[in-house]
Amino acid sequence: MNEWLVGVALAFVVLTATVAVLTRDPTRQAVVLSVLGLGLAMLFAVLQAPDVAMSQLAVGTALTPLMILLTVRKITREPARDPARENRDHGEHDGTGEEERG
Amino acid sequence: MTARARLVLFLVAAVVVAAFFTDACAHLPTFGTPDHPYGDRAVAAALAHRTANVVSSVNFDIRAFDTLGEESILFGTVLGATLLLCRAHDERRRRARAESVMPTTRLFGTVLLPVALVVGVYIVAHGQLSPGGGFQGGVILATALHLAYVAADYRALKRLRPLTALDVADSLAAASYSLIGLAGLVAGGAFLENVLPLGTFNTLTSGGTVPVLNAAVGVEVACGLIALLAHFLSQAVELTESDRHENGDA
Numbered sequence: 001m002n003e004w005l006v007g008v009a010l011a012f013v014v015l016t017a018t019v020a021v022l023t024r025d026p027t028r029q030a031v032v033l034s035v036l037g038l039g040l041a042m043l044f045a046v047l048q049a050p051d052v053a054m055s056q057l058a059v060g061t062a063l064t065p066l067m068i069l070l071t072v073r074k075i076t077r078e079p080a081r082d083p084a085r086e087n088r089d090h091g092e093h094d095g096t097g098e099e100e101r102g
Numbered sequence: 103m104t105a106r107a108r109l110v111l112f113l114v115a116a117v118v119v120a121a122f123f124t125d126a127c128a129h130l131p132t133f134g135t136p137d138h139p140y141g142d143r144a145v146a147a148a149l150a151h152r153t154a155n156v157v158s159s160v161n162f163d164i165r166a167f168d169t170l171g172e173e174s175i176l177f178g179t180v181l182g183a184t185l186l187l188c189r190a191h192d193e194r195r196r197r198a199r200a201e202s203v204m205p206t207t208r209l210f211g212t213v214l215l216p217v218a219l220v221v222g223v224y225i226v227a228h229g230q231l232s233p234g235g236g237f238q239g240g241v242i243l244a245t246a247l248h249l250a251y252v253a254a255d256y257r258a259l260k261r262l263r264p265l266t267a268l269d270v271a272d273s274l275a276a277a278s279y280s281l282i283g284l285a286g287l288v289a290g291g292a293f294l295e296n297v298l299p300l301g302t303f304n305t306l307t308s309g310g311t312v313p314v315l316n317a318a319v320g321v322e323v324a325c326g327l328i329a330l331l332a333h334f335l336s337q338a339v340e341l342t343e344s345d346r347h348e349n350g351d352a
Contacts, residue, residue, distance in 0.1 A: 024118040050233035058241035
């Protein structure tokens with residue numbers, strides 16, 4: 001039973017790690033890294049290393065993807081993903097950004 | 103170097119590494135065996151110092167000097183990020199806008215934030231007894247606080263986060279680790295030697311210096327990561343380049 005769990009967790013980690021390497025867009029990569037972190041945490045847990053699994057869960061699944069996403073958000077020049085919001089922002093020229101969103 | 107020379111160099115190095123790696127793996131104990139030479143010695147040493155969590159005993163007692171290096175790396179990272187991510191001359195700080203969130207998200211955050219903080223404190227406090235410890239609990243504490251950003255907005259997070267106090271606490275905790283180590287030296291032993299009374303096995307105070315060092319790392323990791331994320335968040339949410347991107351969504 002335990003060998004099967006280790007095998008499944010290991011296969012999942014190998015699969016998601018490959019997907020993470022093959023993903024080129026940093027935003028998607030952050031999401032894949034988050035899933036990879038979850039897989040690694042599962043692997044550490046079934047290998048009876050709960051201490052490492054906890055660090056992995058917190059750092060690999062939450063912290064690293066968050067920092068990648070924040071960095072991507074900072075360095076993206078033209079936010080073209082949300083045209084509705086961008087158009088609305090163009091109507092406002094004082095640049096204080098003080099208005100309520102909804 | 104030509105591509106061909108690089109390939110040859112790689113192949114030669116790869117063969118050497120592969121040979122030594124195969125030889126080393128052949129001498130390893132087989133996977134999943136109940137007895138392990140290092141594990142047996144670590145468990146014996148942990149029990150001798152009345153520390154229930156062997157991993158914490160390894161981290162904060164047997165190899166406490168390694169952990170000093172690790173927490174210094176984290177402290178250096180926070181320091182570097184603080185220096186690099188400060189406001190540049192051509193950047194402007196604008197107030198983050200108030201955001202409205204779905205009532206269910208707000209409820210989720212309001213309920214989960216205190217629970218997550220308590221879990222973080224529990225994991226730090228019980229590091230010497232059960233899986234977890236200063237590092238794990240500290241990361242949970244730091245990420246838990248950011249539920250305020252998910253459930254409300256950046257302004258709510260800023261109110262919950264006294265950054266100056268956290269910076270001071272981070273530095274004090276990082277310094278106290280070395281000071282506890284020096285206390286061992288003063289007490290007549292070695293640097294970071296476990297000189298405190300060992301207490302009763304499997305209680306919060308057992309393990310001598312282990313719970314103290316564990317708590318110092320917990321405070322340092324929690325404060326350091328909050329400060330680190332604060333600079334990243336401030337870059338993404340608050341700081342804009344002065345003229346060209348005023349109307350853009352920074």
